[in-house]
Amino acid sequence: MPSGAVSLHALSSFSLSLVLVFLVLGVCGRPANNSVLREKEKGKEGGEEQELLPPDHLTGVKLERDGHLNRDFHHELFLGRDRDEFEEDTEPRRNRRKLVVIFDKVDINNDKKISAKEMQRWIMEKTDEHFQEAVEENKIHFRAVDPDGDGHVSWDEYKIKFLASKGFNEQEIAEKIKNNEELKIDEETQEVLDNLKDRWYQADNPPPDLLLSEQEFLSFLHPEHSRGMLHFMVQEIIRDLDQDGDKKLTLPEFISLPVGTVENQQAQDIDDDWVRDRRKEFQEVIDANRDGIVTMEELEEYMDPMNEHNALNEARQMIAVADENQNHHLELEEILKYSEYFTGSKLMDYARNVHEEF
Secondary structure, three states: OOOOOOOOOOOOHHHHHHHHHHHHHOOOOOOOOHHHHHHHHHHHHOOHHHHOOOOOOOOOOOEOOOOOEOOOHHHHHHHHHHHHHHHHOOOHHHHHHHHHHHHHHHOOOOOOOEOHHHHHHHHHHHHHHHHHHHHHHHHHHHHHHOOOOOOOEEHHHHHHHHHHHOOOOHHHHHHHHHOOOOOOOOHHHHHHHHHHHHHHHHHOOOOOOOEEOHHHHHHHHOHHHOHHHHHHHHHHHHHHHOOOOOOOEEHHHHHOOOOOOOOOHHHHHHHHHHHHHHHHHHHHHHOOOOOOEEOHHHHHHHHOOOOHHHHHHHHHHHHHHHOOOOOOOEOHHHHHHOHHHHHOOOOHHHHOOHHHHO
16 A cells, blocks of 8 residues: 655646636636646635645646646656745756756766666655655644544544535534534535545545544545555546546547637647647556556556656656657756756756856
């Protein structure tokens, strides 16, 4: 069973621009990337609900819970906890120095180049950092929903806190639940509760008692921490994308989430990019045996953040992106030149002067 963690992260420039285009222009296209929208809500409202809702975005996991590609995946793999520093610091020279420090840490044999094995080791270390982040955050979130401090949270305790975060009167809700009275809840909120209860059941390890321990609550919020919950998340994604009910995904199913009316060329380009990226990911990465079908097992292996084989494949792909001299290694100049891929920061103008300063 994987052990590790995930947390919410800041928006990438691409994700933010995509959301703004769709909101400002009123374009009805593919389903909204809920992880992006929730990040915006967190910024506006202080994130109280984030403590209670399992996040759509799972740091270091390739797909969001809503089935969208995680566009910050490579940044998260390469930077680990350092990703916030790169996002907050807009000074290219300082970010360049940070990147040089990271390069030296990855290059454990000090031969001034990074091999696939060195990158694999680094990816596993950074993934573990994300796992530990989630464990630390879970402790805080668990205390918030375990007011009596008995080390277990009942479904009713959680439901009361969740509804209170949605604006319901906490005492009134608690009293009605205690007396088995009907709750007057809008249809949308009830649907969310039903989905959460399904996840709650899945996180409740045998023997099932509907009481979640701190570890079970971690699995509830972060399915990547539990093989069973990861399997359940994969089931949910396939259920949402599978059009013929065979519990497998074809390429057309993976790239054909509903498309709305595209009203301008910019929106069309975004839509085309979305399809292109998903097509490439399906054909080159997810469909491991290249038979044109993605099974539940293939998708689960693809999404498992602690899969060492996946880490090695990612390491090779990351090297291939910037390996201009085709020696199957990464030199510092190559990482600096392709810094946006690794960190989200553009440092290309500074890469050519690296030897002068270091």
